[in-house]
Amino acid sequence: MSIKNIVCIGAGYVGGPTMSVVAQKCPHINVTIVDLNQARIDAWNSDSLPIYEPGLEAVVQEARGRNLTFSTDIEGNIAKADMVFVSVNTPTKTFGKGAGVAANLEFIEKCARTIRANASKDLIVVEKSTLPVRTAETLEKILHAGDSKYHFEILSNPEFLAEGTAITDLHDPDRVLIGGRQNDLGKAAIQELVDVYANWVPNERILTTNTWSSELSKLVANAFLAQRVSSINAISSLCESTEADVGEVSRAIGMDSRIGSKFLKASVGFGGSCFKKDILNLVYICRTYGLTAEADYWEQVILMNDHQQSRFVDKLVGTMFNTVSDKKIAVLGFAFKADTGDTRESPAIHVVQELCEEHARVSVSDPQALGYAKTDLAGLEEFVTLEEDPYKACEGADAVCILTEWELYKDLDYKRIFDSMNKPAFLFDGRNIVNHQELYDLGFNVYPIGKGELSHL
Ligand code: NAD
Ligand code: UDX
Numbered sequence: 001m002s003i004k005n006i007v008c009i010g011a012g013y014v015g016g017p018t019m020s021v022v023a024q025k026c027p028h029i030n031v032t033i034v035d036l037n038q039a040r041i042d043a044w045n046s047d048s049l050p051i052y053e054p055g056l057e058a059v060v061q062e063a064r065g066r067n068l069t070f071s072t073d074i075e076g077n078i079a080k081a082d083m084v085f086v087s088v089n090t091p092t093k094t095f096g097k098g099a100g101v102a103a104n105l106e107f108i109e110k111c112a113r114t115i116r117a118n119a120s121k122d123l124i125v126v127e128k129s130t131l132p133v134r135t136a137e138t139l140e141k142i143l144h145a146g147d148s149k150y151h152f153e154i155l156s157n158p159e160f161l162a163e164g165t166a167i168t169d170l171h172d173p174d175r176v177l178i179g180g181r182q183n184d185l186g187k188a189a190i191q192e193l194v195d196v197y198a199n200w201v202p203n204e205r206i207l208t209t210n211t212w213s214s215e216l217s218k219l220v221a222n223a224f225l226a227q228r229v230s231s232i233n234a235i236s237s238l239c240e241s242t243e244a245d246v247g248e249v250s251r252a253i254g255m256d257s258r259i260g261s262k263f264l265k266a267s268v269g270f271g272g273s274c275f276k277k278d279i280l281n282l283v284y285i286c287r288t289y290g291l292t293a294e295a296d297y298w299e300q301v302i303l304m305n306d307h308q309q310s311r312f313v314d315k316l317v318g319t320m321f322n323t324v325s326d327k328k329i330a331v332l333g334f335a336f337k338a339d340t341g342d343t344r345e346s347p348a349i350h351v352v353q354e355l356c357e358e359h360a361r362v363s364v365s366d367p368q369a370l371g372y373a374k375t376d377l378a379g380l381e382e383f384v385t386l387e388e389d390p391y392k393a394c395e396g397a398d399a400v401c402i403l404t405e406w407e408l409y410k411d412l413d414y415k416r417i418f419d420s421m422n423k424p425a426f427l428f429d430g431r432n433i434v435n436h437q438e439l440y441d442l443g444f445n446v447y448p449i450g451k452g453e454l455s456h457l
Helices: 015-025 038-044 056-063 074-080 106-118 135-143 166-171 184-197 211-242 246-254 275-288 292-319 347-357 370-376 390-394 414-420 436-442
Strands: 005-009 030-034 068-071 083-086 123-127 152-156 176-180 206-210 328-332 361-365 384-386 399-402 426-429 445-448
Touching: 005 015, 005 074, 005 106, 015 030, 015 056, 015 068, 015 083, 015 166, 030 074, 038 068, 056 166, 074 106, 083 106, 083 184, 106 123, 106 135, 123 135, 123 184, 135 152, 135 211, 152 184, 152 211, 176 184, 176 211, 184 206, 206 211, 211 246, 211 275, 211 292, 275 292, 292 347, 292 399, 292 426, 292 445, 328 347, 328 390, 347 361, 361 370, 361 390, 370 384, 390 414, 414 436, 436 445
Parallel strands: 005 030, 005 083, 030 068, 083 123, 123 152, 176 206, 328 361, 328 399, 361 384, 399 426, 426 445
Antiparallel strands: 152 176
């Protein structure tokens, strides 16, 4: 069989960009992305895409109307498919057994039932969502339950793209991982998917494994990445106490090729929809297998991240004479990282909430994320205002907090900002992106992460 029709269920941050790139790179394959959410599909079909991602618009424009379609007709499109990707959300469970830790597989299960009910031939079903190890076993049981006429071969193909760099990550991935059963049918299905990626990914970067290694590797990759951020953040507080500079420490250890230089930027904490959710999931799985010490070990990565976010606010309040009540605090950046409008698990949410608990007046600015900020901060309107213009957000403020590393915050006119602020003027750089000495020279009292303060007080 050669794949002619691919359907992807789930038109979100992963399904949308991933499948748009497949369509771009494989003009001989029809790619249809389906979703329950009519508004999302309408946005994908419009000039105003539902997610902000550099380079995405050009990819969609190239392929849409040629071999890329967005639709809410899930059933009809499954009936035409040779291969179905499942890229629906797998959030942390909020109810019942495993609430707060386990993955909610409700949406995945529903997809399996829809696929079974609408398939018109044997199908390859690809897990694109991040899933607990051994989920393919469950999917297989559901897909083959009852009087199912067709054979469904399940592959695991986790996605490693990061938001903000999704298109470059997809065009030039470090690796593509494909897991499947190690028998003839499984290997044939793996080869079908390898052939799709081989249209643009060099063979040596397409890695094939058994299903369970592939499912688990995704959770482990995110756990390792998050662990590095928590590790350097744990060092950042020690730097603040000892006059070491965390930037210099990162550089010094990162030049050791065994350690490597990436993911060693100290910050106000990591955010995003994946790290916390996937580590919680890993922790839950470890506990399920009775691996308590292992679960505790990974849980610490999250506890350290929570601590880093609270520590940021504690430091701010402590520095500002132990009260921020009725003081104006400008928050520059609300997205969980630069170049995305996504705010899921953004450290800014946590910081703003804690500042509101202290009765500060918080003015939040972000070039892409204010839409989501409005929802995230619902109920806090008494304390929070949203302000697109960063200069206006800082006007009359007692302190400025930089919480997202947007390029634009590096080049603001900080003299103008300083002049418009209450004095003493404080600046807390939660991303270490501005020139601290220059800001100190302008008159700011500057508090970086993991580096001595520069204070006139
Ligand atoms: P998302 O919430 O942006 O998108 C999921 C989409 O699935 C939604 O539009 C929703 O309407 C749709 N959906 C849910 N159930 C459906 C159903 N039964 N039928 C049709 N559509 C349905 O989620 P996302 O960020 O794209 O993440 C998807 C998966 O990819 C998750 O498992 C996540 O862990 C994983 N992942 C995410 C990222 C990332 O950067 N966001 C990176 C790698 C992996
Ligand atoms: C992550 C993984 O990188 C990606 O492979 C996976 O597919 C999805 O989860 P994402 O969450 O989109 O991607 O962004 P990432 O670049 O990993 O950043 C996550 C968080 O860590 C952000 O809040 C970022 O600001 C923070 N971070 C990252 C740091 O604080 N310091 C660093 O050195 C790196």
